[in-house]
Amino acid sequence: MPTAIRFAGLELRFLQDRHGTNDSLDVFTTTAQPGAGMPIPHYHEGWDETVYGLSGTTTWTVDRRDVDVGVGASIFIPRGVVHxxxxxxxxxxxxxxxxxxxxLGPEYFQETADLVNSGHADPGAMRALMLRHGLVPVTAG
Incomplete structure (x- = not known):
């Protein structure tokens, strides 16, 4: 069973990652508790993301539009699109x-968990971590 990465009401489990797929893809599940989510809008310069709902409903804000992803629904997020x-x-x-x-691989999420769970997740540290892994944070405005 894949190792769980837990932080801020989220639990991720990688099923495949760049290390075992020759950088072809990363595949993982995320369970989000009520109220949990990605608080920092961002985009990726180097990869596209497809999300498929397995249970419950998450709301994705993609290019400033809200899209609910429930069971059996999916959304495609091209690189460069803020979400x-x-x-x-x-x-x-x-x-x-x-x-x-x-x-991306699991490293970004493990480092995020380490930072958040240590209590030192200030905005500057989170921004630096995101940028180091190819996620570009976007401030509201």
């Missing part, structure tokens, strides 16, 4: 993410 997600419901929600090509 984020939140679980705005009272129930946990799980989705599958497929990143192509697979250049």
């Amino acid at each position: 984020g997600f939140a679980n705005r419901t009272a129930d946990a929600a799980t989705f599958l993410s497929i990143l192509t090509p697979g250049v």
Whole structure:
């Protein structure tokens, strides 16, 4: 069973990653507890993302538009498009993410978990971590 990476109401489990797919893809599930999500809108310069709903509903903000992804629904997020997600419901929600090509791997999420769970996740540290792994944070405005 894949190792769980947990932080801020999220649990990720990698099923495939760049290391075992010759950088072809990353595949992982995310379970988001009520109120959890990606609080920093961002985009990727080096990969596309496809999200498929497995249980519950998450709301994805993609290019300033909200899209609900429930069971059996999917959304494609091309590289360069600003996005984020939140679980705005009272129930946990799980989705599958497929990143192509697979250049992110679990390292970004493990480093995020280490930072957040240590209590030192200030905005500057999070921004530096994101940029180091190819995620470009976008401030509101």
